[in-house]
Amino acid sequence: MRFFIAPLLLAPASAFSPSITNTPRSFTTLEASKCGNYDYDVIIVGCGVGGHGAALHSRAQDLSTAVFSGRDVGGTCVNRGCVPSKALLAASGRVREMQNEAHLSEFGITVEGGAQSVKFDREGVANHAKQLANRVKGNLEGSLVALGVDIVEGRGVLTGKAHEVKDDASGKVYTAKDIILAPGSIPFVPPGVTVDEKTVYTSDGALELQSIPEWVAIIGSGYIGLEFSDVYTALGSEVTFIEALPNIMPTFDREIAKMAERLLIRDRPIDYRTGVFASEVTPGIPGVKPVTIKMIDAKTKEHVETLEVDAAMVATGRVPNTKGMGLEESGIETQRGFIAVNEKMQVLTKHEGGEVVPGLWCIGDANGKMMLAHAASAQGISAIENISGREHVVNHDAIPAACFTHPEIAMVGPTEEQAIERAAKEGWTLGKSQGNFRANSKALAELEGNGIAKVLYNKDNGKVVAVHIIGLHAADLIQECANAVAAGTTVQELSMMVHTHPTLCEVLDEAFKGAVGMSAH
Numbered sequence: 001m002r003f004f005i006a007p008l009l010l011a012p013a014s015a016f017s018p019s020i021t022n023t024p025r026s027f028t029t030l031e032a033s034k035c036g037n038y039d040y041d042v043i044i045v046g047c048g049v050g051g052h053g054a055a056l057h058s059r060a061q062d063l064s065t066a067v068f069s070g071r072d073v074g075g076t077c078v079n080r081g082c083v084p085s086k087a088l089l090a091a092s093g094r095v096r097e098m099q100n101e102a103h104l105s106e107f108g109i110t111v112e113g114g115a116q117s118v119k120f121d122r123e124g125v126a127n128h129a130k131q132l133a134n135r136v137k138g139n140l141e142g143s144l145v146a147l148g149v150d151i152v153e154g155r156g157v158l159t160g161k162a163h164e165v166k167d168d169a170s171g172k173v174y175t176a177k178d179i180i181l182a183p184g185s186i187p188f189v190p191p192g193v194t195v196d197e198k199t200v201y202t203s204d205g206a207l208e209l210q211s212i213p214e215w216v217a218i219i220g221s222g223y224i225g226l227e228f229s230d231v232y233t234a235l236g237s238e239v240t241f242i243e244a245l246p247n248i249m250p251t252f253d254r255e256i257a258k259m260a261e262r263l264l265i266r267d268r269p270i271d272y273r274t275g276v277f278a279s280e281v282t283p284g285i286p287g288v289k290p291v292t293i294k295m296i297d298a299k300t301k302e303h304v305e306t307l308e309v310d311a312a313m314v315a316t317g318r319v320p321n322t323k324g325m326g327l328e329e330s331g332i333e334t335q336r337g338f339i340a341v342n343e344k345m346q347v348l349t350k351h352e353g354g355e356v357v358p359g360l361w362c363i364g365d366a367n368g369k370m371m372l373a374h375a376a377s378a379q380g381i382s383a384i385e386n387i388s389g390r391e392h393v394v395n396h397d398a399i400p401a402a403c404f405t406h407p408e409i410a411m412v413g414p415t416e417e418q419a420i421e422r423a424a425k426e427g428w429t430l431g432k433s434q435g436n437f438r439a440n441s442k443a444l445a446e447l448e449g450n451g452i453a454k455v456l457y458n459k460d461n462g463k464v465v466a467v468h469i470i471g472l473h474a475a476d477l478i479q480e481c482a483n484a485v486a487a488g489t490t491v492q493e494l495s496m497m498v499h500t501h502p503t504l505c506e507v508l509d510e511a512f513k514g515a516v517g518m519s520a521h
Contacts, residue, residue, distance in 0.1 A: 038175045040064045045156035046182030048075020050364035050376025057384040059147040068156030074137040075184045077373040080204045084129035091125045092234035126209035158326030178387045185318040185365035196283040200312045213310035219278045221248050223403045225315035230405040233268045241272035253415040253468045320366040338368040343393045345383040398486035402475035410478035413466025419456050429459040435510035437471040441502035448472040455511040462490030491515035
């Protein structure tokens, strides 16, 4: 039925690896803690990737540590985000590749019976994602226990008194010299959208893969929406994007977005509407009644179209999971749920002109600086560094990001449009150089010659400002570039560094050399 780190560390390496005690601490020994009047040196509220990273580094500094898991070790990334979605992308990617008869024939490969003979088990694909999430979750929990981190199962709530956190399950109050808030985020559902997690669902429901709808509307065309369009079209669905902003993929570098539209949308059963809001979304009944989506013009607010589809996925971003945490009782004002912090991750009483709240820190999605799991982990490590008396600031410009479509998209630093504005404002000259996958031996061997790597740099000092890649394994290639941004490496230095031949990283070598007037093989 067809109806959107590698930070530069300022502390010496030795600061990150003091000896620790690996014996798990029991609750009966807390009174004898070295923390003086506190139960712990550090309490971390939230156990996603950010909270986990902070806990590991806290124990590496020999700080007694407890984590309030909220019965969700691994958080969104492990249980309902980055990790299981990669499993779905891996499985659906295999299906897409095996059904592409023209592509396989160029390798001299034929699938007996043709593309129609390639079958998949929806439940098996979903189970692959679930099993991976459970395995990674178990590994995270095991690492905490092995390092002597105490895990409190309930959700941590501030009591309004300094240095206190209450377990919302038992009501027991725990104390710590320093408290790190790492509650993460939850999917944002716009007004007028009714979610039943069956026919109208967020990314949480989509990861369950309860069905393969014949026609699915995806509201929002950022990272999450784009990845799920890759999954759905590989498994046989038709997709319609509904985007409120004037351009599809609005948060991406424009040049990369245009190429992504050609490679990821135009040649697939995907269409889109831009400049419209899904003002009203009503769930349906699978096989009986369609999902109804009423759309209005983003500017005039006039009704423009009504779609009837088999399912709708809401991928309109995420909001902080800070409601009911006791922030108001602690004198902390939020904006749309976001907690204000300074560059050291210390909590401020408010966003404009706020004062530091002693002993209270916030990392990850809840502070809104950069809503990525590895950014949260970097911030957690940074907070522990500052707690330990070693001043540290995360360089967010050096934190890479990736969209795991086929082919992948990856970036570090500002978009070209943002870099142009920054250069004009700060008074330096922007340079640009490009490498191409179509000239790369390894990419051609894989019959994956589509894609580019774009390097943006400061012509005045040669330092790399940003890199944007679309192409085979872009998510892996971006790390070299993030390291260059973090270390302040120049294109002159990078142009003289030897890259393995034949590898995909030579696409970057071409771009680095081109920036200084050199040619690559």
